[in-house]
Amino acid sequence: ETGVTQTPRHLVMGMTNKKSLKCEQHLGHNAMYWYKQSAKKPLELMFVYNFKEQTENNSVPSRFSPECPNSSHLFLHLHTLQPEDSALYLCASSHYRQGPSGAEAFFGQGTRLTVV
Amino acid sequence: AQSVTQLGSHVSVSEGALVLLRCNYSSSVPPYLFWYVQYPNQGLQLLLKYTTGATLVKGINGFEAEFKKSETSFHLTKPSAHMSDAAEYFCAVSDSGGYNKLIFGAGTRLAVHP
Numbered sequence: 001e002t003g004v005t006q007t008p009r010h011l012v013m014g015m016t017n018k019k020s021l022k023c024e025q026h027l028g029h030n031a032m033y034w035y036k037q038s039a040k041k042p043l044e045l046m047f048v049y050n051f052k053e054q055t056e057n058n059s060v061p062s063r064f065s066p067e068c069p070n071s072s073h074l075f076l077h078l079h080t081l082q083p084e085d086s087a088l089y090l091c092a093s094s095h096y097r098q099g100p101s102g103a104e105a106f107f108g109q110g111t112r113l114t115v116v
Numbered sequence: 117a118q119s120v121t122q123l124g125s126h127v128s129v130s131e132g133a134l135v136l137l138r139c140n141y142s143s144s145v146p147p148y149l150f151w152y153v154q155y156p157n158q159g160l161q162l163l164l165k166y167t168t169g170a171t172l173v174k175g176i177n178g179f180e181a182e183f184k185k186s187e188t189s190f191h192l193t194k195p196s197a198h199m200s201d202a203a204e205y206f207c208a209v210s211d212s213g214g215y216n217k218l219i220f221g222a223g224t225r226l227a228v229h230p
Contacts, residue, residue, distance in 0.1 A: 004159070031216055043206070043220040056217070090159055097216040102148045102167030105218055107159035 003027065006091050006108035013081065014116055021076040021111045023091030032074040033105065034066060035090040043090075049074060050096050081115045088112050118143045118209045120221035128227040135179075135194040137224050139207030142188065148210035149190045150218065151181055155203045163205075166190060177201070202228045 004025045013019050025032065034046040048056035049068040063085075065077040074091055092105040123138040141147055148167050152160040164175025171183040181192045190207060204225045208218040 006159075033217065042222040045217060048217055050216075088157075092160075094216060100145060100148055100210040100212045101216045102165060102210065103216055104150055104162050104165055105160075107152075107161070109159045110157070112157065 004091060004093055004106050004108035006089075006111050008111060009109065010112045010114075012114045012116060013078065015081060015083075017081075018077070018079040020078065021089055021091075021113075023074040023076075023108055025072055025074075025091075025093040025106070025108075027093055027106060029093035029095055029106070030071045031094045031096040032068060032071070033092040033094075034074065034076055035092065037088040037090055037110070038086075047076075078113075081113075083115050086113055086115045118147070118211055118219050120207050120209050120219055122205075122207050122221035122224050124224055125222065126225050126227065128229065129197045131199055131228055131230055132196050135192070135197045135201065135226065137192040137205050137207075137226065139181075139190045139192065139221060140188055141190060141207070141209045143209055143212065145212045149181075149183060150208040150210075151175065151179070151190075151192050152206045152208065152220075153177075153203050154206065154223075160206060163192070197226075197228045199228050199230070202226055 007022045032049045036044045046060045047066045067075040088110045090110045091108040094105045095103040119142045121140045150165045151163040164173045166183045174180045206223045207221040211217045
């Protein structure tokens with residue numbers, strides 16, 4: 001496989017469930033990201049990992065718990081979500097640079113999450 | 117802090133017509149700029165990027181964008197729209213503070229009608 005792969009593509013979960021989203025990149029990158037894309041709202045950056053270390057958490061509720069065991073894998077653990085958390089969750093990866101960079105981010109196809 | 121403004125959340129053109137999607141940025145340092153496209157239920161795909169050098173950047177699928185520092189703009193154009201161009205387009209700027217990340221605009225949905 002190549003690029004950035006996200007599983008599952010679709011997920012329906014109840015508010016009391018616990019589930020995880022998985023992201024894997026085969027591009028040799030060392031930075032990974034979680035974005036949330038809701039209807040009629042801009043892309044929201046949730047978490048940033050550089051060399052497996054979390055370097056950014058944009059005030060994301062604790063019901064979202066990221067995990068980055070190595071530079072190729074990123075997880076988003078979900079528990080006690082709310083209906084308003086329904087969205088497309090996108091994973092991305094890039095080469096690590098400190099400061100502004102021309103290094104583009106490569107995106108997975110996303111996981112469409114529906115909380116019922 | 118960097119920011120990106122995309123003028124027009126929806127743009128509609130006829131097949132064969134010029135496509136113009138507008139993007140203005142705010143940056144305290146020389147910017148790195150990107151255009152991405154998103155098809156329904158898909159992730160974002162890079163169309164083109166500006167780093168340094170030539171201000172007219174050519175991308176995939178016949179798209180191009182021109183960096184104009186004096187206007188703080190990076191508008192995306194395509195001479196002749198195709199039905200397959202219907203998608204959402206995002207302009208982004210590389211963040212200057214901290215680690216490498218992109219700041220996205222709100223997106224412009226392009227509709228192409230026969």
